[in-house]
Amino acid sequence: MSLAPQAPDGPGGHDGGRRKVRSKTDRQRRRRRALRWSATVLAVVILGTAGAGYLYYEHLNGNIRKGERSNGDDSKAHRTPANAAGQTPLNILLIGSDSRNSDENVKLGGAKYDRGSPPLGDVQMLIHLSADRKSAAMVSIPRDTRVDIPQCKDSASGKVYPATNGIINTSLARGGAGCTLATWENLTGVYIDHWMTIDFAGVVKMADAIGGVEVCVKQNVWDHSTPAQHGGSGLKMTAGRKKVQGVQALQWLRTRHAWGSDVMRARAQHMYLNSMLRTLKSQNVFTDTGRLMDLAEAATKSLQVSEEIGTVKKLYDLGMELKSVPSDRITSVTMPNLQDPQNSEHVVPDKVNADKMWQMLRDDVSFDKNGKESGTKQVASKSKTKAQTPSVAPGRLGVLVQNATGTTTEAPVPNRARAIAEALGQQGYAQATADTSGVAKSADATVVQYPSAELEGDAQAVAKALGIPVSAVKKSTDVSGVTVVVGADWRTGTAFPKQKAPKAGDVPVGSDAINGSDSSQCMPVYKPYQW
Template structure:
């Protein structure tokens, strides 16, 4: 198997990230609203439809893959969920790949912490180009991958698999992940076409030969294929780093949800089923959540969480002294942040400051 090429951010990755807090807030809101859509869909379908949706969800047995080498689950630690946004270029999506990169990548990673009582939430964003220590991991075929230092966080998913991403996050944070949720951006193509497209507005021309996207500044109605190009675009936005691509992905998700709300699609059982069918087809979760019943119960447990009030924090990072295009966890801020999450405590302001930019919202 050929290892997918990994995009390297340009040195201008150092530029200020004025829009980062808003983008991370949108990501958290998208995750919670997606779960809410699943809850509504489950309540409005018959048994056979429910069973069909249930079969869409892929499950990963994280506990079996990681084994007992995990942080202790503390009685007051709330719920912790690792959310990955992946962009698969394999299978049915291969024909839509206008670029040169194959395989699947995960460019968006959030640790969502939901404290006891579940009335608020905190989302910690882990930059894709953070250098981390990858522990020894087992691949899906059972083969072992040796530990390695100074590994780019984004590479773990494509090279070893989702269970190793969970294990790496647990090792670097000391926080036990209760659940794992992966959402495939390409899974929304059919949904976009079904609702007649999604409207987005861009403030500058975008011409990216790698993704195939060619837009002039202004407002555009995108079909499913164009939407995929939109969320995959990197080179035609901003300084060409992955910050621009992540921003477009989050902008698209907000636009999609706005379109669903505007059309009142959830008021129609038939349209509700189409939405739920697409969403569940795009989901991979840990085995404990890999059923519509479990997702519905979990979604209902989040009813008290107000997405607008969710605090979003970027993992404090500093530019690597050897490679200025990479970042490393900044200390002592990162350790203080993870300790607060482990103990279900408010995160000190000092733990929200990142030398490399970004922070909290």
């Protein structure tokens, strides 16, 4: 053992060094303990918040009411082919229901005697998002439009409603929104991906959650009963720009008499929706938790949707896609229409101009000129049909020609099938005959149909002989041989008329187009409702 003196305790001594190390270690331990506690608390907070968020998410999902996408007869509408980037357009049918089947809706819509009656679709608007999601269109059909409504089946009761020719707003009462969607597809040939419905109470809730929407009237307006016209929305406003919300927002959207017609009501609805979209774009609701929750609650309680979009996430994604479209690339239009010859208070499609509008939707041609040229050429290149070899010589092929030139406003052209059959005979199709079965048919567009793959080449050859585009050659189980269905787009002549492809911004006459960025719009008031 060494007898050398030990170094004294202190900063320079061994004990001081140990205490220094121990003190440092204690501080590290305390720090680690504090970090562990902080992490534990943070984890509890995160897990608790996530749990609450999950429960709230499930609560919102539980709010959403869902229904069948389509419950009408097999649709003849087909999806628009994808563009060069593999993108396809999106079509959503928005339906405003006049349901009085709740105390709240009866209070807002009046007419207690209507309670329990099937609702009518008084607002019908197709929202079209382009394949590249850079433009959009909002297309309205006036509620008093007479159209062909296909056979529909109510998925809840099983009741089958036969096909009829009637006012389009009654389609909602014939099996629900799925029947309205089928009616639109039957009229337009546009494939519709989803539907959404909203009732009176829903409009009020949504308007309140948004915080109001600015609208404009040129004169003081009061939409009330008059000696000449019973009813009215009750809208009462002074001239100029006003922000409407709650019940007043509903009154704006329901007003018809004070605007002068159902067609003008569609314009007022477009102005409201354009203004609402501009409002939402200017608000950063995603940094305001309270407002975001109010909007989410209102939207999920207000909407009924087709089942394939019946979750909060899918509705949110749809909303974000629409919100991303610049205001000056959104165009609202109304279907071009004419007075119904059967009832002066109703309208029918202006066939030439309405068909042009449907073609623009089917071909995904933008309704505005504020972007690059539409991808129509890309769509066309994707939809090219491969030429097939005919199975027999023209003289040996039986071809049936049907006259389907009648419309809701025009009778079929007499002897039309015979004229086209004779034109085919001159092209070497000696066995072409006119259908004399007496069964009335109606088709907007001319088609050449064939029943099986071995006759596809023959159908293409018949189409070529008449100048019909190969895109109009369709396989169909409704025919037993090659059949030419002469539609309302070919009422004269024996050579099929050349179809001019619409260009971006070339909206048809009578569509009352409004650009989404146009904040100068102001509704004129029909004289009897000015005060």
